[in-house]
Amino acid sequence: MFKELDPILHAQLRLAVVSLLIGVKEAEFTFIKEKTNATAGNLSVQIQKLKEAGYIEVTKQFVNNYPQTTCKITQQGIVAFEKYVAALQQYLNVSESQK
Amino acid sequence: MFKELDPILHAQLRLAVVSLLIGVKEAEFTFIKEKTNATAGNLSVQIQKLKEAGYIEVTKQFVNNYPQTTCKITQQGIVAFEKYVAALQQYLNVSESQK
Numbered sequence: 730m731f732k733e734l735d736p737i738l739h740a741q742l743r744l745a746v747v748s749l750l751i752g753v754k755e756a757e758f759t760f761i762k763e764k765t766n767a768t769a770g771n772l773s774v775q776i777q778k779l780k781e782a783g784y785i786e787v788t789k790q791f792v793n794n795y796p797q798t799t800c801k802i803t804q805q806g807i808v809a810f811e812k813y814v815a816a817l818q819q820y821l822n823v824s825e826s827q828k
Numbered sequence: 829m830f831k832e833l834d835p836i837l838h839a840q841l842r843l844a845v846v847s848l849l850i851g852v853k854e855a856e857f858t859f860i861k862e863k864t865n866a867t868a869g870n871l872s873v874q875i876q877k878l879k880e881a882g883y884i885e886v887t888k889q890f891v892n893n894y895p896q897t898t899c900k901i902t903q904q905g906i907v908a909f910e911k912y913v914a915a916l917q918q919y920l921n922v923s924e925s926q927k
Binding site: 730731733734739741744745748764765766814817819820821 | 829830832833838840843844847863864865913916918919920
């Protein structure tokens with residue numbers, strides 16, 4: 730039987746954001762936008778969903794009069810990502826899981 | 829930059845079906861239903877989408893007066909799956925792609 734894949738993470742842009750944040754721990758909105766090639770609108774929506782799930786923390790502050798949004802992975806986000814990767818392996822490692 | 833993930837495959841049930849068929853080459857509808865724990869209705873819809881994408885072939889025949897639907901992976905399906913797995917690795921292998 731196939732394991733359930735976390736629907737919060739099994740969406741391309743949200744997965745990209747979490748994958749990115751796992752690697753760098755925290756990053757600015759503009760950096761994430763550049764790396765994921767997403768529109769600001771779509772990225773904002775997906776970041777909000779990740780925040781609501783408790784997978785990331787979002788901090789907004791002004792730096793030199795410019796608003797800056799910083800995203801940081803949470804422990805819950807790390808655990809969810811690891812669980813997701815483990816579940817997904819079952820779908821990808823065909824030779825091990827199916828043969 | 830993150831690679832695009834094939835939306836046909838980046839859906840849990842369709843991915844499970846293709847993953848299963850990659851392993852066994854061809855399988856009956858009832859076997860796939862059991863292995864994926866999907867409803868017949870949802871599975872029918874997703875199988876139709878995979879067929880339309882050219883990733884699987886679907887054969888319907890009568891065996892002992894019972895209708896039997898058999899699904900088989902196509903070469904195009906195998907290539908798409910391999911490409912999807914390769915693209916997805918970038919999202920999963922954080923240490924390699926991001927650090």
